[in-house]
Amino acid sequence: MKILTGASRLTQFLLGVTAVLLSRSGDRERGDVPGWVMITLMSAVLVAALLAIAGPALEGLFNQAIDQVSP
Template identity: 75%
Template structure:
């Protein structure tokens, strides 16, 4: 039981030390307030390409499912 408590205290101390180091390092880093515009552009383009690819692959099936759902709601199916 004593060893378990010592290990817990060791990990607690290590966690506090790492937290303090992280806070000190974050305080030293100067951040650019403009943001990462090229990164956001890349993420937006990749998202748009992913949506376009999914629609190209699953588009006909999604259209069929949509039409079936509308027909059921309208009482035609």
């Protein structure tokens, strides 16, 4: 059994939701809502993944910059 990280679980969940939404898009009169939902979810996953990876480095840069500010 493979242990998934939080980002991997979120990605799997969002891909599953997207697949369900896309499978229900048989009615073309309703517009392209599932496509926009997929783009939005993928963007959210990308932001979450980047924040998870770069968060500690960005926090370190911020703290370093604040420490250099003189009162």
